[in-house]
Amino acid sequence: MFNPLHLSATLCILINLAVALGLIAFMYRQQRRDARFTVRVLTALALGIALGTAIHLIYAGDAVTFPIITVTNSYLDIVGTGYVKLLQMIVMPLIMVSIIGAILKLKDAASLGKISALTIGTLLATTMVAAAIGILMAKLFGLTAIGLTSSAAEVARGNYLQGSMASANAVSVPSLLLSFVPTNPFLDLTGARKTSTIAIVIFSVFVGLSATGIATKKPLLFASFAYFVSVAQAVVMRMVTLVLRLTPYGVFALMITVVAESSYADTLKLISFVVASYCALALMFCVHLGMVAAAGLNPLRFASKLFPVLAFAFISRSSMGAIPMAVQTQTKRLGTPEGIANFAASFGATIGQNGCAGIYPAMLAIMIAPTVGIDPFTVSFIAQLLAVVTLGSIGVAGVGGGATFAALIVLSTMNLPVALAGLLISVEPLIDMGRTALNVSGAITAGTVVSRALGETDLAVFDSDAAPDLDSPAQTA
Structure with missing residues (x-):
């Protein structure tokens, strides 16, 4: 049987990275052969799980070899986290030019107000x-924090949450x-504040409305x-296309790091949660599928077209980073106009997150x-x-830690001990993956339903089985 102790740590790390590079080369050949985007994402997901599991089984059982996982993941983060950062890089420019462009085409402030109100109301x-x-x-699972014991890490996390009460209490x-x-x-274009995304949406609306105001006076x-x-x-949409072509590689690297470092023993402690x-x-x-069906659209077709963006959101745990893919999914696969798609994706990343700001703080x-x-x-x-969860969901940042901030707001408002939230530290990453995917699903569902309600959905695009890949060049008018 292979024993990693027989090899130096450096050689083990090089072997891990060589295998990863070999699999990346295989995925690149897939891309060169024009394999479908969904197929490439699924392949990346499967290969990432397989390699991550292998690394975990080989190195995680021994304190001497476990650091090999950490070092390997630090190099893989160049691909995985680097991809997420590239997506975050294009979020603000995408929001700004898309919303301004949509308003210039609308030339109708009443339509803009209706889109905003319906989108936020749905979220x-x-x-x-x-x-x-x-x-x-x-209630069904009988969840309670009574009797749970705390490890050192959970106590530290609880103390941190208790110390964060001041910022949570300051929110009104x-x-x-x-x-x-x-x-x-x-x-705000740098994303410096938690509400920067909404601020840029508002600024873009003002720019668009100001421009339409001179349409007749200064044509x-x-x-x-x-x-x-x-x-x-x-130019921005071309940039989006170039970044989205890296999706399979980013998914692959992110999946390895998640699986390789997972603690299955800690997960079993809170398996019921x-x-x-x-x-x-x-x-x-x-419920999202039911809303789509109620809008007169095929929910199964909707779900199948959502898969690539949900897979990325699940692995990256970043609602904000998923905005470019969410916009592309709505416009190129679901037939939603750019204006509505951008409003839904932008607002959905910071308002009314169904997973992080809805389910999680309520269960907690x-x-x-x-x-x-x-x-x-x-x-x-x-x-x-x-009432507290719904209002507290306004302005929750769509990045890592958003669910924690939402929980702090809810628990402090309800006069409940926030330190006990630290008991969930061991399973937090695992749950956060599903929460983020649901956040993105909720945003896209809102955009789809609003578009359909306003009669703006391009049904030919939605009903097409040959929808273009998300990483194919976008066409702009």
Whole structure:
């Protein structure tokens, strides 16, 4: 039997990386042979799981060899995390040029207001439903924090959460609404604030409306500006296409790092919470399909076209990073106009996240309430929890840690001990993968339903079985 102790650590790391490079070369040949985008993502997912499992089985059982996993993953992060950073790089330019371009085509402020109101309303409504599902699953599985023991890592995490109470308590509805206002749009273009995405959306709306305001008075200037935006949009969409071509490689590297470092023993400690969480996530995904069906669209076709972006969201755990793919999925596969697609993807990354800001904090509150003698299944407690979760979901950043911040807001508002949330540290990454995929599904569902309600959906694109790949060149008007 192969014993890694017989080889030096450096040689083991080189072997791991050589195998990974060989598999990347195989995926590159797939791309050169024009394999479908979904096929390439599935291949990357399977190969990443296989190699990650092999690395875990070989090196994770011994304290001497475990650092080999850490070093190997640090090199693979160049591909995986590097890909996520490239996606995050194009988020703000994509949002800005797409929304301005869409408004220039709309030339109708009433339509813009209707799109915004319907999108935000749908996101908040689905978050309330998600919270109710989280409560139901917590009841069915009998989840409670009473009797759980804390390891050193969990205690440290609990202390950190307790120390973060100040920032959570500082959040109020008025201050949150004020944070949406882009006092410095150039700062927000860097994504410096949790609400930078919404701030850029608002700034882009102002730019678009200001431009349409001079359309009749200064038509030549308006035409020049519209042409400039069209050029900028074409360049940004080309950039999106180039980055999305790296998706299989990013998925492959991210999957290896996730699987190789997973602690199956820690997961078993809180398996009931993991199972309950995924049951809630699956049920909420069925709600999304039900909404699509109610809008008169085929839910199975919708689900199949969503797979690549959901797979990326699941592995990357970044709702914000998934925005470019979410926009491409809506416009190129689901027939949603660019304006609606960008509003839904942008707002969905920071408002009404069904997984991180809906299911998770609701389940956590139900678990923790009995530890302080509160019956979490009274009508008054559930009604208050649903209201707090829904309002607290506004402005939750679509990056790692967003669910924790949402939980802090809910637990502190409900006067529940936040430190107990640290008990879930061992299974947090595993659950966060599913939560992020549901967040993205909720955003795309909102865009699809709103587009259909306004009669804007291109049914020929939605019904097509030969929808273009997400990484194929985009066409702009």
